Amino acid sequence: MKRARRLVTLSHSYVVGLNRRLANEMALVGAGTWDVTTVAPRFFHGDLSPLTLQLEAEEAARTEGVRAFFSRSLHAFLYGPEVRAHLASSADLVHAWEEPYVLAGLELALLTPRRVPFVFCTAQNLSKRYPPPFAQAERGVVQRSAGWVAWGETVKENLLTRPGYAERPARAIPMGVDVDLFHPNRAQGESLRQELGWATSGPPVVGFLGRFVPEKGVPLLMAALDALGTPWRALFVGGGPMEGALRDWAARHGDAARVLTGVPHHGVPRALNAMDVLCAPSQTTPQWREQFGRMLAEGFACGVPVLGSDSGEVPRTMGDAGIVLPEASVAAWAQALASLLESPERREALAARGRERAVTRFAWPVVAKAHLDFFTELLERRG
Template sequence: MKQSRRLITLSHSYVVGLNRRLANEMMRVGAGAWDVTTVAPRFFHGDLSPLALQLEADEPARTEGVRAFFSRSLHTFLYGPEVHAHLARGADLVHVWEEPYVLAGLELALLTPRHVPLVFSTAQNLSKRYPPPFAQAERFVVQRASGWVAWGETVRDNLLTRPGYAERPARAIPMGVDADLFQPDRAAGESLRRELGWETSGPPVVGFLGRFVPEKGVPLLMDALDALDTPWRALFVGGGPMEGALRDWAARHTHSVRVLTGVPHAGVPRALNAMDMLCAPSQTTRQWREQFGRMLAEGFACGVPVLGSDSGEVPRTMGDAGIVLPEASVSAWTQAIANLLESPQRREELATRGRERAVTRFSWPVVAKAHLDFFTEVLEQRG
């Protein structure tokens, strides 16, 4: 019987159980062919609060906790000596879900035995010049790697123009979505509408999911809604610096607008099902453009029609399952929203296409298989 290949996958993101879904799904999909071990920090300073590693009893992949140092900075944190022991035990391939220009990415590339293929994942879709030592870290990691995974086609296209990347095998793979957790459930959505004080028979609900910041297009969406003649309601779900301005605006639309903050990830499907369409008017800046748009895939999976801007990866994520609009055109957004508000048939058509795209392209088994297929190609190319 052929022995399973041993995969070690490391990431600071794995401190959160939801982010270990990739590793766990690779274990499920690769059962018998791959044996997956996840290495994660036991503690990490998150963006909003400290995070402690918590394991679930039914996780198929083994997770090993290690110390992380200086974790208040994603660019300079390090895993420390414990991780060396895990990498020295032997693996057929090491997968590093850390950017190649951060110190942790450099550390793991240095500690992975030279004879073991290393593949890193990256979401950098803007070409940037890094100061020392980050530029040197990126150069070393790319040279050391046997391949790299781009979290999106625009990421791949951007990095292929940088030194060294084109010399290594690469694969563009999207982020995953739990198509079982995120699925159409209109009863749950109607229940939330009632809790919000809305009649279920009122005007369609225009939705927003994400950070309340200008680059996510919150001001544009407010302007587009203000310009509508067609009756509407709007549900904003998320949080961020613009919450105060958003609530002030909502106060002028007492009966039409609701703002929900502090919604846990498990509660997002219910919120999405309370929407008749989801708007993602992301705005490109000098330092940022949309990398994937997880909310798009989650909206698709819940059977919610999706409108997205032409920023970054959004058009690639949307494909022909949603409506892509110019990111800076308030009038285009107003017209597109009005068209959907007035056409239940068009909304139903987009809902069906979106759900199909979520299941066939973004569901975790599909994403996990794409990773394992690429890892297999890397191993076969090395002989």
């Protein structure tokens, strides 16, 4: 019987159990063919609070904890010396979920034995010039790699223009969504509407999910709703610096608008199911453009019609399952919303297309298989 290939996948994000979903799905999809080990920091300073590695019950992949130093900085942190043993063992391929320009990415590339293919993944969809030593780190990681994974087509297109990237095999793979957790459940959504004080009957609900910041298009969506003559209700779910301004705007609209904050991840499907339309009016800035649009895939999975802007990866994520609109045109957004709110049949058709796209493109088993197929291709290239 042929020995299963050993995959070692490392990421500082793996300190959070939810972020190990990709590794666990690769272990499930590759059962009998791939043996997957996850390496994660035992402790990491998170954006909001310190994080300690906790193993979940019945994870398909083994998880090994190691030390991480200088973890207050994503660019400068390093894995502890015990990571060398995991990389120097009998791995057939090493996968690093670290950007190539961070020092930890360079560390993992250098510690991986030369005989072992090293693959990194990246979400960098803006052309940037890095100062030393990060520019040197990027060049070193790219040169050492056997291939790289881009979290989106626009990421791949951007990086193919940078030195060295085009000389390595690359694969654009989207992020995944749990299509079992995120699924159509209108009764669940209706219960949330009732909690919000909305009657069962009433105008369709226009929804927003994400950070309350200008680059996510909150001001544009407020302006588009203000311009609508068609009756509507609006539900903004998320949090961020614009919360105060958003609540002031909602108060002016009385019973028509609600702002919901503090929703945990497992509560997001319920919020999405309370919406009749999901809007993702992301706005490109010199420092940012949408890298994927997780809310789009989650909205699709819940069978919610989706409108998205033409910022960054949004049109690629949407495909033909949603409606893509100019990111800066309030008039276009108002017109599209009016057309959709006035047509239950069109909303139903978009909902069906979105759910199909979520299941066939963004479901975790699909995303995991895409990774394993790419890894297999790289190994076969090496003979």
